[in-house]
Structure formats: C-alpha cells, structure tokens
Amino acid sequence: MTITEVSKKYDISQDTLRYYERIGLIPAVNRTKGGMRDYTEESCGWIELAKCMRSAGIPIEALIEYCALAQQGDATITTRKELLVEERTKLLEKMEDMKKTLDKLNYKIDIYEKAEVSGVLSWKK
Amino acid sequence: MTITEVSKKYDISQDTLRYYERIGLIPAVNRTKGGMRDYTEESCGWIELAKCMRSAGIPIEALIEYCALAQQGDATITTRKELLVEERTKLLEKMEDMKKTLDKLNYKIDIYEKAEVSGVLSWKK
DNA sequence: GATTGACTTGGAGTTAACTCCATATGTTAA
DNA sequence: TTAACATATGGAGTTAACTCCAAGTCAATC
Incomplete structure (x- = not known):
C-alpha cells in the first residue's frame, strides 16, 4: 500500500505517518526500489494500534518504548506487558x-434546562 | 483565602491559578488593599469547576467562553447550555x-500473560 | 526598621504532538 | 520525453496549556 492509501484508510495525515515512523512509534516501513514507502499488513497493524492508542491519549513516549521492545523479540514480553498494564491503569x-465531569455536565445542563422553562436561575449551583 | 491555600486545596499551582484568571477562565479574583488575591467561596467554585473540566480534557477556549457568558447574566442561559451540551457530546x-482502547489493552495484556506462562508468543495479534 | 518570605506583574520559555515547507527525486500519462 | 503529480528528506513552525523567571511590592517577625 502507498502512503496515500494508508493515509485515507486510517484517516491519518501523511505527515503524521512519516512522523510516527521517524520517531519510532512504528517500525521502519518497507520501501520500493525507488525509495517510496510500501506498507505491508504488519505496518498497517502498527498504524492501527498507534491510532487506537493515541485516540485514547496514551503518550507517544510510551508507544515508542513499546515499539522498541516489540522489535527486540520475546525476551521483552514481561516488560511490554508491564508497560501496557501501567497505561491501562x-x-x-x-x-x-x-465520568465525574460527565455527571457534572449533566447536572448543570439539567439546571439550565429548568431555568429556561421557569425563566429563573437563582438556584443554580 | 490566600493563593497558597487555594493552591493546596485544589492541588493547582499558583502559576496556573494566576494563568487561569489572566486568560479569563475564571472571573477576576477579589483583592486586599495591598493588591493580594483574596479568594471567595465563589472564586473557589469557579476553580473547582475549572479543575474538573480540565481534568476531562475540555479545552480552555470553551471554558473561557463559558466564563464570559456566565458574567453576562441570565440572557446567556441558552447559549451556555448549548455550549455545555456540545462539550458533553x-x-x-x-x-x-x-473504552475501545481499554478493550484492546485488556486483550493484549491477556495474551501477554498467556505467553508468559506458555513461553510462546507466536499467536499474538 | 530591617530581614525574611509570600505575593505581584509582564513576559519569556517549555513540552507534546503534530504540521508545514523547500527542495529534490520517483512515477505515470500524453 | 516531458509535463504533472506523488513522495522523499531535514528542518522549521504551530498550538495548547502550562511553567518559569526577574524585578518589584506586601506582610509578618525579630
């Protein structure tokens, strides 16, 4: 797959894809003779993982470490697991x-709705 | 309350408290004759709100707008409510x-645990 | 009254995570 | 084979949200 295809498939800019590779958030991507990136299934798997983790706000630094460990083979299984457990926590x-913020938002929205109906907001909190 | 007390109570640095006030994320705080900040109950309420919203990642820009609206009185009730509804969405x-990322983490951690026991990771995903 | 420590302001510096740009080279269609 | 477009690289620029600093003022203590 070309970078354009991958960019569309995962809705990640080409700049970001190159950036992720450059900093080691995903392993080096295959190249054609001409030097263009040629994403394999495995590359796509890494990109999907990166997108998922980043969408939840997991820091890039942790993902770089995970990627580095993964490339060192089975000896790092325990370390990798610990890293994931930490991020899960x-x-x-x-x-x-x-969840707390959501509750607060719901509460406030509810009060605003009641205020809209009654025209008064003196008992807001 | 002094800024030191508020800083400790809400575990927010004094720099951040001043920064929030400066950018209008909370209304201007009362001052003593000498010019020192003297936080009232209401100020504390705003700080608590700011901390709660920020801890959930709600952008500062939205909170500034909310604060500005709140200071304009009851005429902005509907606008404020809409703003909160948008942030809730x-x-x-x-x-x-x-939640999706959590599921993925749980899945991967589970696989790593099995791999630790069996000593094999060939069937990881 | 002098020292010490808390507090003030305005502005500069930092960090994470991109995002953009210039210049050069690869690729494809006419 | 030449125009037009996609992609490459290295490095600079951007944005959000703080965080730090210098130089000065206020407040409490000795």
Missing part, C-alpha cells in the same frame, strides 16, 4: 475523571 | 474511544 483513572 | 465520544 492511567487510562482507567482518566475515564473516572471523565 | 465531545466528552462522550472521547469516552467511547477510551
């Missing part, structure tokens, strides 16, 4: 924060 | 992304 904490 | 989308 942080993710769960963030989700809790968001 | 974005928040729910982010939470869905995170």
Whole structure:
C-alpha cells in the first residue's frame, strides 16, 4: 500500500505517518526500489494500534518504548506487558475523571434546562 | 483565602491559578488593599469547576467562553447550555474511544500473560 | 526598621504532538 | 520525453496549556 492509501484508510495525515515512523512509534516501513514507502499488513497493524492508542491519549513516549521492545523479540514480553498494564491503569483513572465531569455536565445542563422553562436561575449551583 | 491555600486545596499551582484568571477562565479574583488575591467561596467554585473540566480534557477556549457568558447574566442561559451540551457530546465520544482502547489493552495484556506462562508468543495479534 | 518570605506583574520559555515547507527525486500519462 | 503529480528528506513552525523567571511590592517577625 502507498502512503496515500494508508493515509485515507486510517484517516491519518501523511505527515503524521512519516512522523510516527521517524520517531519510532512504528517500525521502519518497507520501501520500493525507488525509495517510496510500501506498507505491508504488519505496518498497517502498527498504524492501527498507534491510532487506537493515541485516540485514547496514551503518550507517544510510551508507544515508542513499546515499539522498541516489540522489535527486540520475546525476551521483552514481561516488560511490554508491564508497560501496557501501567497505561491501562492511567487510562482507567482518566475515564473516572471523565465520568465525574460527565455527571457534572449533566447536572448543570439539567439546571439550565429548568431555568429556561421557569425563566429563573437563582438556584443554580 | 490566600493563593497558597487555594493552591493546596485544589492541588493547582499558583502559576496556573494566576494563568487561569489572566486568560479569563475564571472571573477576576477579589483583592486586599495591598493588591493580594483574596479568594471567595465563589472564586473557589469557579476553580473547582475549572479543575474538573480540565481534568476531562475540555479545552480552555470553551471554558473561557463559558466564563464570559456566565458574567453576562441570565440572557446567556441558552447559549451556555448549548455550549455545555456540545462539550458533553465531545466528552462522550472521547469516552467511547477510551473504552475501545481499554478493550484492546485488556486483550493484549491477556495474551501477554498467556505467553508468559506458555513461553510462546507466536499467536499474538 | 530591617530581614525574611509570600505575593505581584509582564513576559519569556517549555513540552507534546503534530504540521508545514523547500527542495529534490520517483512515477505515470500524453 | 516531458509535463504533472506523488513522495522523499531535514528542518522549521504551530498550538495548547502550562511553567518559569526577574524585578518589584506586601506582610509578618525579630
């Protein structure tokens, strides 16, 4: 697959795809004789993973480390697992924060709706 | 309350508290004759709101707008509500992304655990 | 009244994560 | 084979959200 195709498939800019490769967030991509990138299935798998993790706000630094470990083979399995567990913990904490914020938003929106009906907002919080 | 007390109470740096006020994320804080900040209950309410919203990643720009609207009185109730509804929508989308990422993390961690036991990782995904 | 520590402002610096650009080279259609 | 377009690289620029700093003022203590 060309970079244009991958960019469309995963809705990631070509600049970002090259950037991810350059910093080691995904392993080096195959090249044609001319030097153009030729993404394999495996490359696509890495890109999908990167997109998924980034969409949840997992920091690039952690993903670079994971990618580096993965390229060192089975000896790093435990380390990689620990890394994922750590990110999972942080993710769960963030989700809790968001849940609290969601509750607050719902509460406030509810109050604003009631205020719209009654025309008064003196009892808002 | 002094800025030091507020900083400790909400675990937000003094620099950030001043920054929030400067950019209008919270309304101007009361001052003593000497010019020092003297946070009221209401100020604290705004800070708590800011902290909650920011912890969920709601952008500063939206909060500045909300704060500006709130200071214009009841005429902006509907606009404020719409703003909150919009942010709630974005928040729910982010939470869905995170849920998907969490599932992926759980799946991968599970595979790594099995690999640790069996010593093989050939069937990872 | 002098020292010490908290607080003030305006502005510069930092960090993460892209995003853009200039210049050069590969690729394809007429 | 030449125009037109896609892609390559290295490096600079951008954005959001802080964070730090210098130089000065306020407040409490000795």
